Amino acid sequence: MPRPNPRTEPTPCALPAPLRGVVPPLCTPLTPDGEVDTASLRALTERLLSFGTQALFVLGSTGEVAYLSDAQRRTVVRTVSKTVGGRVPVLAGAVDMTTTRVIGHAGAAAEAGADGLVVTAPFYTRTHPVEIARHFRLVRAEVPLPLFAYDIPVAVHSKLAARTVIELAEDGTLAGLKDSSGDDAGLRRLLVALRERGLLERFSVLTGSELAVDGALLAGAHGVVPGLGNVDPGGYLRLFAHARAGRWSEAAAEQDRLAALFSIVDVGPEDAMGRNSSAIGAFKAALHLLGVLDCPATAAPQTPLDDESVNRVRSLLKQAGLT
Template identity: 50%
Template sequence: MSTLNLHGIVPPVVTPLTHDYKVDKPSLRRVIKHLLDGGVHGLFLLGSTSEVVFLNAQQRADVMEVAVQEAGGRVPLVAGVIDPTTDRTIAYARQAKEMGVDGLVVTSQFYTRTSQAETIDHFSYIKDAVDLPIVAYDIPVCVQLKLARETVRELYDRKIICALKDSSGDEGNMRMLMRDFAAHPDFAILTGSETLVDYAMLGGAHGNVPGLGNVDPAGYVRLYNAAKAGDWNAARAEQLRLIELFEIVFQGVPHTSPNASGVGGFKTAMYLMGLIENRHMSRPNKVLPDAAVEKIRSILTSTGLL
């Protein structure tokens, strides 16, 4: 059984940037304090919402250094070691272990065409090289391969992975995975959806990895606690409020891509809330236009955050 007890609300932490695209450490410290004060159960560093694929080794180290210092062991820290190739992923995994995180988050290799069998090898090589718990990250929209149920099961049976973050958008498949692992309490399944958390918890999910949790961690913690207590009316009510807040992710389109609109929406909200100094993303993603900023301000006000 893995020593990593991943459950509850584990936001993928936004990476604030300075004007010259370095990690804005003071802003990041405020973000982490905001998340911990909101009651989150863990932190996922260097994920998609963190703009991980834009960050070099020094930037990734800066993020982990700040997070390890600020968290002070209060919650588990997992770090994405995401790269198209196995050997560079191993290098990032070794870096993450040296920085003091509690676990790794690994996707399938990407850009090159691959298979389920090669993906199993990819995870296996990383586990052999770096002895830390591994969370499998299923995000086919970014890596062009969906982790098959059989792949997830083989990785678990071989003691390579201890949890799954499901951002596949395939809720039916996730529901079947939750049935597959119902008798295995040492394996956690967390949904990456911000808008279907109550459904996932009802189906047996162990928690949620919400990008929107950067903006309103306390709201997601209330939703999780209500679901754990079986108060589905309260869970539904909180989920509906968070769905209203989720509208911030659409405000950048068509000025920018849907993904940049989402991260840009989070950063704009956090800028308006005084958590971060700048709201731009890594190049070439465009900063959200002024009209989008005002719409996000209105949404934050209507949902009680401003």
């Protein structure tokens, strides 16, 4: 069968309606020797579903996608997709430096049961916006699942231009955007532009700025992808419900509570570990303390949390009313 020609306008491949709500980016539980702990991954998946999350996202930054082998990535997608069993959409990150490698990951994720793909711009090399747009079109042509752009300049060293997102939303290449740029003003302007073009009725905008969710929802975002949602999915679901009902003071109060809990990402000593190691280690330590994960290990070469840091996580969980 001939492959689709990415130079022609793609046939839209979108979700029936914009994806809305709380979409936690799952941690990837590991065994002490660094293999995927599928039993703990199933337990985490069921826990998030039991709270009522509207979708799940595997193999994102919180899922340590950059540290996992191709085989481990397939195991994660297959395990979560099988556990979910169609109850909610499963989005899978297909993240790598080049278009060819991303297409390979995307095809593997589709075969493993993913319902949608989350893809960054290419990285390592300096890439022009025209080339970035072509990258998304090539991926979309090869693997016809709903495709979400992942805007995370801290990791890929380029910011997705608003005009690129709008262009790819208009022609059906993209089904949505996961915005982890930290540029809340830019997100607000993008939402205005999408609304003016009538695109928010079919194009999902999900914020990754988990400390400013109430503001993003007020501006028109459809939902949130919160790493802290692994630990406290109920808090984000309450925040979203308040926002949908127009109870903005209640939403702000829940956001403030979550902001206090979010300080767990900084429990690790700065002179001994990176901030990514601290954040992922804290999420996993919290899930271990809550009895969800058998082991709080993070992937090498990340530094594990020491006992003092874990005790700080324990204290913050208690303050947040989670233990």
